[in-house]
Amino acid sequence: MKYQQANVIVGYVTIHIKGKHPEHFLKQCATNNITVMNVRKIAQDICMGTIYLHDLKNVKRLIQDTTYELIKIDSPKGLFPTAKKLWSNKVMIVTICLCIIFLFGLANIAWKMEISGVSEETELNIREKLEKEGLYEGAWTFNTLDIDLIQQHVLHEMPELMYIGIRKKGTTYHIDAIEKQQEKRIEDLPNRHLVASKNGEIESIFVKKGVGKVAVNDIVEKGDLLVSGEIEKEAEEEEDKDKNEDDKEQLQKVAAEGEVYANTWYEMDVTSPLTQSESQFSGAAYERHFIDIMDFVLPVWGFKQPYANYVKEEKSHALKIFNYTFPIKLKTKIYYEMTNNIQPGTKEEAKERAINHIESNLKRKAGKNSEVLYYKVLHERLDNGKVKMNLYVSVLEDIAQPKEIH
Protein backbone atom coordinates (compact mmCIF):
# COMPACT_ATOMS: atom_id res chain seq x y z
CA MET A 1 0.00 0.00 0.00
CA LYS A 2 1.48 3.26 -1.08
CA TYR A 3 0.20 5.13 1.92
CA GLN A 4 2.01 8.40 1.81
CA GLN A 5 2.87 10.23 4.97
CA ALA A 6 4.34 13.31 3.38
CA ASN A 7 1.21 15.34 3.95
CA VAL A 8 2.71 17.12 6.98
CA ILE A 9 5.56 18.47 4.86
CA VAL A 10 3.68 19.07 1.61
CA GLY A 11 0.59 20.55 3.26
CA TYR A 12 -2.96 19.28 3.27
CA VAL A 13 -6.50 20.56 3.39
CA THR A 14 -9.81 19.08 4.50
CA ILE A 15 -12.75 19.45 2.15
CA HIS A 16 -16.48 18.82 2.65
CA ILE A 17 -18.48 17.46 -0.29
CA LYS A 18 -22.27 17.61 -0.48
CA GLY A 19 -24.47 15.66 -2.84
CA LYS A 20 -26.08 12.28 -3.46
CA HIS A 21 -23.49 9.61 -2.57
CA PRO A 22 -20.60 12.05 -2.07
CA GLU A 23 -18.19 9.11 -1.70
CA HIS A 24 -18.61 8.49 -5.41
CA PHE A 25 -17.12 11.87 -6.12
CA LEU A 26 -14.20 11.11 -3.81
CA LYS A 27 -13.64 7.83 -5.67
CA GLN A 28 -13.69 9.85 -8.90
CA CYS A 29 -10.97 12.03 -7.41
CA ALA A 30 -8.92 8.94 -6.55
CA THR A 31 -9.38 7.64 -10.11
CA ASN A 32 -7.93 10.96 -11.30
CA ASN A 33 -4.76 10.33 -9.26
CA ILE A 34 -5.80 12.59 -6.39
CA THR A 35 -4.93 10.98 -3.07
CA VAL A 36 -7.86 11.21 -0.70
CA MET A 37 -7.31 10.50 3.00
CA ASN A 38 -9.39 10.17 6.16
CA VAL A 39 -12.75 10.01 4.42
CA ARG A 40 -15.65 10.21 6.93
CA LYS A 41 -19.35 10.43 6.44
CA ILE A 42 -20.74 13.18 8.63
CA ALA A 43 -24.24 13.20 7.19
CA GLN A 44 -26.24 11.20 4.71
CA ASP A 45 -25.23 13.58 1.91
CA ILE A 46 -22.04 15.10 3.28
CA CYS A 47 -18.57 13.54 3.23
CA MET A 48 -15.32 15.03 4.43
CA GLY A 49 -11.86 14.04 3.27
CA THR A 50 -8.31 15.31 3.29
CA ILE A 51 -6.35 16.01 0.13
CA TYR A 52 -2.92 17.45 -0.62
CA LEU A 53 -2.92 21.20 -0.97
CA HIS A 54 -1.63 21.05 -4.53
CA ASP A 55 -4.56 18.79 -5.53
CA LEU A 56 -7.19 21.35 -4.47
CA LYS A 57 -7.20 23.01 -7.91
CA ASN A 58 -7.86 19.66 -9.61
CA VAL A 59 -10.71 18.87 -7.19
CA LYS A 60 -12.32 22.25 -7.91
CA ARG A 61 -11.99 21.62 -11.63
CA LEU A 62 -13.51 18.11 -11.31
CA ILE A 63 -16.45 19.24 -9.20
CA GLN A 64 -17.50 21.80 -11.83
CA ASP A 65 -18.65 19.05 -14.17
CA THR A 66 -20.71 17.25 -11.49
CA THR A 67 -23.75 17.94 -9.37
CA TYR A 68 -21.72 17.84 -6.15
CA GLU A 69 -20.90 20.91 -4.09
CA LEU A 70 -17.72 21.82 -2.31
CA ILE A 71 -19.35 23.32 0.73
CA LYS A 72 -16.38 23.90 3.01
CA ILE A 73 -12.58 24.06 2.76
CA ASP A 74 -10.72 24.10 6.08
CA SER A 75 -7.60 26.20 6.50
CA PRO A 76 -4.50 24.50 5.06
CA LYS A 77 -2.15 22.70 7.44
CA GLY A 78 1.43 21.44 7.19
CA LEU A 79 4.94 22.81 7.05
CA PHE A 80 4.73 24.84 3.85
CA PRO A 81 1.37 26.48 4.60
CA THR A 82 2.61 27.34 8.12
CA ALA A 83 5.84 28.78 6.70
CA LYS A 84 3.81 30.76 4.16
CA LYS A 85 1.58 32.06 6.92
CA LEU A 86 4.61 32.99 9.01
CA TRP A 87 6.21 34.72 6.03
CA SER A 88 3.18 36.94 5.69
CA ASN A 89 3.75 38.09 9.29
CA LYS A 90 6.74 40.33 8.56
CA VAL A 91 6.83 41.97 12.00
CA MET A 92 7.41 38.62 13.68
CA ILE A 93 10.19 37.69 11.23
CA VAL A 94 11.94 41.02 11.75
CA THR A 95 11.62 40.59 15.52
CA ILE A 96 13.08 37.07 15.42
CA CYS A 97 15.96 38.26 13.20
CA LEU A 98 16.67 41.19 15.49
CA CYS A 99 16.63 38.87 18.52
CA ILE A 100 19.13 36.52 16.86
CA ILE A 101 21.39 39.42 15.88
CA PHE A 102 21.16 40.87 19.41
CA LEU A 103 21.93 37.47 20.97
CA PHE A 104 24.79 36.96 18.54
CA GLY A 105 26.15 40.39 19.44
CA LEU A 106 25.95 39.66 23.16
CA ALA A 107 27.64 36.31 22.72
CA ASN A 108 30.55 37.86 20.86
CA ILE A 109 31.56 40.39 23.46
CA ALA A 110 34.26 39.64 26.04
CA TRP A 111 32.31 40.14 29.25
CA LYS A 112 34.92 38.95 31.73
CA MET A 113 38.65 38.33 31.89
CA GLU A 114 40.20 36.10 34.51
CA ILE A 115 43.97 36.11 34.87
CA SER A 116 45.55 33.45 37.07
CA GLY A 117 49.00 32.21 38.00
CA VAL A 118 50.80 35.56 38.29
CA SER A 119 51.35 38.33 40.82
CA GLU A 120 49.06 41.38 40.89
CA GLU A 121 51.70 43.57 39.31
CA THR A 122 52.21 41.21 36.39
CA GLU A 123 48.45 40.79 36.10
CA LEU A 124 48.08 44.56 35.61
CA ASN A 125 50.83 44.50 32.99
CA ILE A 126 49.16 41.63 31.18
CA ARG A 127 45.83 43.49 31.21
CA GLU A 128 47.51 46.55 29.71
CA LYS A 129 49.17 44.53 26.98
CA LEU A 130 45.96 42.66 26.20
CA GLU A 131 44.06 45.94 25.97
CA LYS A 132 46.56 47.14 23.41
CA GLU A 133 45.87 43.97 21.43
CA GLY A 134 42.14 44.63 21.61
CA LEU A 135 41.18 42.16 24.32
CA TYR A 136 39.48 43.86 27.23
CA GLU A 137 36.20 43.60 29.10
CA GLY A 138 33.52 44.79 26.69
CA ALA A 139 35.57 44.24 23.53
CA TRP A 140 33.94 42.96 20.33
CA THR A 141 35.60 39.63 19.74
CA PHE A 142 34.08 38.17 16.60
CA ASN A 143 36.33 38.28 13.57
CA THR A 144 38.76 40.69 15.20
CA LEU A 145 40.82 38.68 17.67
CA ASP A 146 43.37 36.07 16.85
CA ILE A 147 44.17 34.46 20.19
CA ASP A 148 47.37 32.76 19.01
CA LEU A 149 48.71 36.04 17.71
CA ILE A 150 47.84 37.85 20.95
CA GLN A 151 49.63 35.16 22.96
CA GLN A 152 52.73 35.56 20.80
CA HIS A 153 52.71 39.36 21.07
CA VAL A 154 52.24 39.38 24.85
CA LEU A 155 54.98 36.78 25.33
CA HIS A 156 57.28 38.80 23.12
CA GLU A 157 56.57 42.06 24.96
CA MET A 158 56.79 40.55 28.44
CA PRO A 159 60.03 38.57 28.69
CA GLU A 160 59.36 37.88 32.37
CA LEU A 161 56.59 35.51 31.31
CA MET A 162 57.43 31.92 30.55
CA TYR A 163 54.00 30.97 29.27
CA ILE A 164 50.65 32.58 28.57
CA GLY A 165 47.56 30.68 27.52
CA ILE A 166 44.27 32.33 26.59
CA ARG A 167 41.12 30.25 26.57
CA LYS A 168 37.65 31.40 25.63
CA LYS A 169 34.83 29.86 27.62
CA GLY A 170 31.50 31.32 26.64
CA THR A 171 31.93 35.05 26.97
CA THR A 172 34.72 34.78 29.56
CA TYR A 173 38.41 34.76 28.70
CA HIS A 174 40.60 32.71 31.02
CA ILE A 175 44.23 33.71 30.91
CA ASP A 176 46.76 31.37 32.50
CA ALA A 177 50.27 32.73 32.79
CA ILE A 178 53.49 31.49 34.38
CA GLU A 179 56.31 33.80 35.38
CA LYS A 180 59.93 32.83 34.83
CA GLN A 181 61.69 31.60 37.98
CA GLN A 182 65.19 32.62 39.10
CA GLU A 183 67.94 30.74 37.33
CA LYS A 184 69.25 27.65 39.00
CA ARG A 185 71.97 28.46 41.50
CA ILE A 186 75.49 27.43 40.61
CA GLU A 187 75.74 25.58 43.87
CA ASP A 188 73.35 23.05 42.46
CA LEU A 189 75.85 22.05 39.80
CA PRO A 190 77.62 18.71 40.30
CA ASN A 191 81.38 18.51 40.94
CA ARG A 192 83.15 18.62 37.61
CA HIS A 193 86.30 19.33 35.59
CA LEU A 194 86.48 21.34 32.43
CA VAL A 195 88.03 19.45 29.53
CA ALA A 196 88.78 20.37 25.94
CA SER A 197 85.93 19.69 23.54
CA LYS A 198 88.28 19.83 20.52
CA ASN A 199 91.91 20.22 19.52
CA GLY A 200 93.33 23.75 19.63
CA GLU A 201 95.89 26.26 20.76
CA ILE A 202 95.00 28.11 23.96
CA GLU A 203 94.56 31.85 23.47
CA SER A 204 93.10 32.96 26.81
CA ILE A 205 91.91 31.42 30.08
CA PHE A 206 89.42 32.77 32.56
CA VAL A 207 88.83 30.53 35.59
CA LYS A 208 85.99 31.35 37.98
CA LYS A 209 86.28 28.23 40.09
CA GLY A 210 88.79 25.39 40.01
CA VAL A 211 92.48 25.16 39.11
CA GLY A 212 93.69 26.04 35.64
CA LYS A 213 95.83 23.23 34.22
CA VAL A 214 96.88 24.79 30.92
CA ALA A 215 98.63 28.00 29.93
CA VAL A 216 98.35 30.38 26.98
CA ASN A 217 99.90 29.04 23.74
CA ASP A 218 99.60 25.43 24.98
CA ILE A 219 98.42 22.96 22.37
CA VAL A 220 95.59 20.79 23.69
CA GLU A 221 93.84 17.77 22.29
CA LYS A 222 90.25 16.75 22.65
CA GLY A 223 89.59 15.45 26.18
CA ASP A 224 92.62 17.15 27.80
CA LEU A 225 92.01 18.60 31.28
CA LEU A 226 91.75 22.41 31.15
CA VAL A 227 90.40 23.39 34.56
CA SER A 228 90.47 20.91 37.42
CA GLY A 229 87.51 20.63 39.80
CA GLU A 230 89.77 19.27 42.57
CA ILE A 231 91.32 22.02 44.72
CA GLU A 232 93.48 21.78 47.82
CA LYS A 233 91.74 22.26 51.16
CA GLU A 234 92.40 25.41 53.17
CA ALA A 235 95.32 25.39 55.62
CA GLU A 236 93.23 25.42 58.83
CA GLU A 237 91.30 22.44 57.74
CA GLU A 238 94.41 20.68 56.73
CA GLU A 239 95.94 21.03 60.18
CA ASP A 240 93.08 19.12 61.71
CA LYS A 241 93.63 16.30 59.40
CA ASP A 242 95.91 13.43 59.91
CA LYS A 243 99.16 14.10 58.09
CA ASN A 244 99.35 10.49 56.95
CA GLU A 245 96.23 10.81 54.87
CA ASP A 246 96.54 10.28 51.16
CA ASP A 247 96.93 13.27 48.84
CA LYS A 248 93.62 12.46 47.19
CA GLU A 249 91.76 12.79 50.45
CA GLN A 250 93.21 16.29 50.99
CA LEU A 251 91.61 17.51 47.76
CA GLN A 252 88.21 19.23 47.78
CA LYS A 253 85.92 18.60 44.85
CA VAL A 254 84.10 21.58 43.33
CA ALA A 255 82.20 22.39 40.16
CA ALA A 256 84.86 23.96 37.95
CA GLU A 257 83.76 27.04 36.06
CA GLY A 258 85.46 29.17 33.49
CA GLU A 259 86.06 29.94 29.85
CA VAL A 260 89.01 28.68 27.87
CA TYR A 261 89.34 30.28 24.45
CA ALA A 262 91.41 28.42 21.93
CA ASN A 263 92.31 28.74 18.32
CA THR A 264 90.69 25.81 16.52
CA TRP A 265 90.86 24.74 12.89
CA TYR A 266 88.31 23.45 10.47
CA GLU A 267 88.58 22.15 6.94
CA MET A 268 85.31 22.55 5.06
CA ASP A 269 83.84 21.96 1.62
CA VAL A 270 81.30 24.49 0.39
CA THR A 271 79.28 24.90 -2.78
CA SER A 272 77.61 28.09 -3.96
CA PRO A 273 75.58 28.62 -7.17
CA LEU A 274 76.47 31.53 -9.45
CA THR A 275 72.83 32.53 -9.94
CA GLN A 276 70.79 33.69 -7.01
CA SER A 277 67.07 33.14 -6.64
CA GLU A 278 65.09 35.57 -4.51
CA SER A 279 61.40 35.40 -3.60
CA GLN A 280 59.70 38.66 -2.72
CA PHE A 281 56.19 39.80 -1.90
CA SER A 282 54.99 42.15 -4.61
CA GLY A 283 52.55 43.77 -2.20
CA ALA A 284 49.47 42.68 -4.09
CA ALA A 285 46.90 40.60 -2.22
CA TYR A 286 43.62 39.02 -3.18
CA GLU A 287 40.91 37.84 -0.79
CA ARG A 288 38.47 35.02 -1.27
CA HIS A 289 35.54 34.45 1.09
CA PHE A 290 33.77 31.18 1.75
CA ILE A 291 31.01 29.80 3.94
CA ASP A 292 31.85 26.41 5.41
CA ILE A 293 28.71 24.47 6.34
CA MET A 294 29.62 21.13 7.91
CA ASP A 295 32.82 20.86 5.80
CA PHE A 296 30.95 21.83 2.65
CA VAL A 297 32.76 24.94 1.44
CA LEU A 298 30.68 27.39 -0.58
CA PRO A 299 32.50 30.28 -2.29
CA VAL A 300 30.81 33.62 -1.63
CA TRP A 301 33.14 36.27 -2.97
CA GLY A 302 36.28 36.11 -5.07
CA PHE A 303 36.16 33.25 -7.54
CA LYS A 304 39.42 33.40 -9.42
CA GLN A 305 42.88 32.05 -8.66
CA PRO A 306 44.67 35.37 -8.97
CA TYR A 307 48.42 34.78 -9.07
CA ALA A 308 50.74 32.15 -10.48
CA ASN A 309 53.07 32.35 -7.47
CA TYR A 310 51.53 33.10 -4.13
CA VAL A 311 51.55 32.46 -0.41
CA LYS A 312 48.16 31.56 1.00
CA GLU A 313 46.88 32.53 4.43
CA GLU A 314 43.67 31.06 5.80
CA LYS A 315 41.47 32.51 8.49
CA SER A 316 38.39 30.79 9.84
CA HIS A 317 35.75 32.12 12.20
CA ALA A 318 33.09 29.83 13.62
CA LEU A 319 29.71 31.27 14.52
CA LYS A 320 29.23 30.95 18.24
CA ILE A 321 26.45 31.81 20.63
CA PHE A 322 27.71 31.44 24.19
CA ASN A 323 29.04 27.88 24.46
CA TYR A 324 27.34 26.58 21.34
CA THR A 325 29.35 26.52 18.14
CA PHE A 326 27.30 26.39 14.96
CA PRO A 327 28.62 24.11 12.19
CA ILE A 328 28.92 27.24 10.05
CA LYS A 329 32.26 28.98 9.56
CA LEU A 330 33.23 32.11 7.70
CA LYS A 331 36.46 31.38 5.88
CA THR A 332 38.79 33.90 4.32
CA LYS A 333 41.73 32.97 2.11
CA ILE A 334 44.23 35.71 1.41
CA TYR A 335 46.60 35.22 -1.51
CA TYR A 336 49.81 37.28 -1.39
CA GLU A 337 51.58 37.55 -4.70
CA MET A 338 55.20 36.39 -4.81
CA THR A 339 57.76 37.31 -7.41
CA ASN A 340 60.79 35.11 -8.05
CA ASN A 341 63.88 37.00 -9.19
CA ILE A 342 66.72 34.96 -10.59
CA GLN A 343 69.80 37.15 -10.69
CA PRO A 344 73.00 36.03 -12.45
CA GLY A 345 76.11 36.65 -10.39
CA THR A 346 79.87 36.58 -10.76
CA LYS A 347 82.25 33.99 -9.37
CA GLU A 348 83.51 36.47 -6.76
CA GLU A 349 79.99 37.12 -5.49
CA ALA A 350 79.32 33.39 -5.20
CA LYS A 351 82.56 32.96 -3.24
CA GLU A 352 81.65 35.81 -0.90
CA ARG A 353 78.23 34.33 -0.24
CA ALA A 354 79.74 30.91 0.51
CA ILE A 355 82.27 32.38 2.94
CA ASN A 356 79.62 34.48 4.69
CA HIS A 357 77.48 31.40 5.01
CA ILE A 358 80.35 29.42 6.53
CA GLU A 359 81.13 32.21 8.98
CA SER A 360 77.57 32.47 10.22
CA ASN A 361 77.28 28.68 10.36
CA LEU A 362 80.46 28.36 12.44
CA LYS A 363 79.38 31.15 14.76
CA ARG A 364 76.11 29.40 15.36
CA LYS A 365 77.88 26.10 16.10
CA ALA A 366 80.69 27.50 18.26
CA GLY A 367 78.64 30.00 20.26
CA LYS A 368 77.98 33.71 20.08
CA ASN A 369 81.37 34.67 21.62
CA SER A 370 83.31 32.83 18.94
CA GLU A 371 85.12 34.62 16.16
CA VAL A 372 86.47 33.58 12.77
CA LEU A 373 90.14 34.63 12.86
CA TYR A 374 91.04 33.90 9.26
CA TYR A 375 90.36 31.53 6.44
CA LYS A 376 92.29 30.23 3.49
CA VAL A 377 90.90 28.83 0.26
CA LEU A 378 92.79 25.59 -0.30
CA HIS A 379 91.12 24.65 -3.54
CA GLU A 380 88.39 26.11 -5.75
CA ARG A 381 86.75 25.16 -9.04
CA LEU A 382 83.74 26.09 -11.18
CA ASP A 383 81.45 23.15 -11.93
CA ASN A 384 77.94 23.17 -13.49
CA GLY A 385 77.36 26.84 -12.66
CA LYS A 386 78.46 26.32 -9.06
CA VAL A 387 81.60 27.40 -7.23
CA LYS A 388 83.04 24.54 -5.17
CA MET A 389 85.65 25.41 -2.55
CA ASN A 390 87.75 23.66 0.03
CA LEU A 391 88.43 26.06 2.95
CA TYR A 392 90.70 26.09 5.94
CA VAL A 393 89.18 28.18 8.72
CA SER A 394 90.71 29.26 12.00
CA VAL A 395 88.22 30.06 14.78
CA LEU A 396 88.60 31.50 18.27
CA GLU A 397 86.10 29.73 20.49
CA ASP A 398 85.41 28.52 24.02
CA ILE A 399 86.42 24.85 24.09
CA ALA A 400 85.76 24.20 27.80
CA GLN A 401 83.38 21.31 28.28
CA PRO A 402 82.20 20.03 31.68
CA LYS A 403 83.11 16.50 32.75
CA GLU A 404 81.65 15.18 35.96
CA ILE A 405 84.00 13.92 38.71
CA HIS A 406 83.07 10.43 39.89
Place this chain on the structure above:
Amino acid sequence: MKPFRQLMKPLSQPSIFFPSTHTDKPIMTIKGNEQIIIENVYTLEHFSKEKIIIKSGNNTINMTGKNLILQVMLKDELLIKGELYDITFLS
Protein backbone atom coordinates in the same frame (compact mmCIF):
# COMPACT_ATOMS: atom_id res chain seq x y z
CA MET B 1 25.99 4.03 -18.94
CA LYS B 2 23.04 3.69 -21.33
CA PRO B 3 23.30 -0.09 -21.95
CA PHE B 4 23.68 -0.58 -18.22
CA ARG B 5 20.52 1.44 -17.55
CA GLN B 6 18.64 -0.54 -20.19
CA LEU B 7 19.79 -3.73 -18.53
CA MET B 8 18.66 -2.51 -15.14
CA LYS B 9 15.33 -1.04 -16.27
CA PRO B 10 13.26 -4.26 -16.04
CA LEU B 11 14.53 -4.77 -12.52
CA SER B 12 13.08 -1.46 -11.43
CA GLN B 13 9.56 -2.42 -12.64
CA PRO B 14 7.27 -3.05 -9.67
CA SER B 15 5.76 -6.08 -11.40
CA ILE B 16 8.90 -8.04 -10.58
CA PHE B 17 8.38 -7.57 -6.90
CA PHE B 18 4.58 -7.31 -6.88
CA PRO B 19 3.04 -9.90 -9.17
CA SER B 20 -0.37 -8.71 -7.96
CA THR B 21 -0.24 -6.02 -10.66
CA HIS B 22 -0.76 -8.77 -13.27
CA THR B 23 -4.02 -10.06 -11.94
CA ASP B 24 -7.48 -8.52 -12.10
CA LYS B 25 -8.58 -10.15 -8.83
CA PRO B 26 -8.69 -8.01 -5.70
CA ILE B 27 -6.02 -8.61 -3.06
CA MET B 28 -7.25 -8.06 0.44
CA THR B 29 -4.99 -7.74 3.44
CA ILE B 30 -6.81 -7.86 6.77
CA LYS B 31 -5.12 -6.75 9.97
CA GLY B 32 -7.11 -8.03 12.92
CA ASN B 33 -10.57 -6.58 12.82
CA GLU B 34 -9.38 -3.00 12.53
CA GLN B 35 -7.86 -2.58 9.09
CA ILE B 36 -8.40 -3.85 5.55
CA ILE B 37 -6.31 -3.03 2.54
CA ILE B 38 -7.88 -3.74 -0.84
CA GLU B 39 -5.54 -3.67 -3.80
CA ASN B 40 -6.11 -3.87 -7.52
CA VAL B 41 -9.55 -3.08 -8.86
CA TYR B 42 -12.45 -1.71 -6.89
CA THR B 43 -15.52 0.48 -7.18
CA LEU B 44 -16.96 2.16 -4.14
CA GLU B 45 -20.69 1.48 -4.18
CA HIS B 46 -21.69 2.66 -0.74
CA PHE B 47 -19.98 4.22 2.25
CA SER B 48 -21.27 5.05 5.71
CA LYS B 49 -19.94 4.75 9.26
CA GLU B 50 -21.51 1.31 9.61
CA LYS B 51 -21.36 -0.16 6.14
CA ILE B 52 -19.11 -0.20 3.11
CA ILE B 53 -19.96 -1.89 -0.17
CA ILE B 54 -17.22 -2.39 -2.71
CA LYS B 55 -17.42 -3.92 -6.15
CA SER B 56 -14.27 -5.55 -7.32
CA GLY B 57 -14.33 -7.56 -10.53
CA ASN B 58 -17.31 -9.94 -10.39
CA ASN B 59 -17.49 -9.81 -6.59
CA THR B 60 -19.33 -7.46 -4.31
CA ILE B 61 -17.77 -7.15 -0.90
CA ASN B 62 -19.96 -6.10 2.01
CA MET B 63 -18.31 -4.87 5.15
CA THR B 64 -20.13 -3.91 8.31
CA GLY B 65 -18.70 -2.40 11.43
CA LYS B 66 -18.51 0.67 13.64
CA ASN B 67 -16.84 4.05 13.00
CA LEU B 68 -15.59 2.98 9.61
CA ILE B 69 -13.45 5.47 7.71
CA LEU B 70 -11.59 5.38 4.42
CA GLN B 71 -8.07 6.10 5.63
CA VAL B 72 -6.53 6.35 2.17
CA MET B 73 -8.13 6.26 -1.28
CA LEU B 74 -5.90 5.81 -4.30
CA LYS B 75 -6.69 4.87 -7.87
CA ASP B 76 -6.36 1.11 -7.28
CA GLU B 77 -5.99 0.88 -3.54
CA LEU B 78 -8.14 1.45 -0.53
CA LEU B 79 -7.36 1.37 3.18
CA ILE B 80 -10.31 1.00 5.49
CA LYS B 81 -10.09 1.50 9.24
CA GLY B 82 -12.54 0.99 12.04
CA GLU B 83 -14.07 -1.78 14.12
CA LEU B 84 -15.04 -4.52 11.64
CA TYR B 85 -17.80 -6.97 12.43
CA ASP B 86 -18.42 -8.80 9.22
CA ILE B 87 -17.16 -9.25 5.67
CA THR B 88 -19.35 -10.91 3.06
CA PHE B 89 -18.58 -11.82 -0.53
CA LEU B 90 -21.44 -11.85 -3.02
CA SER B 91 -20.85 -12.94 -6.58
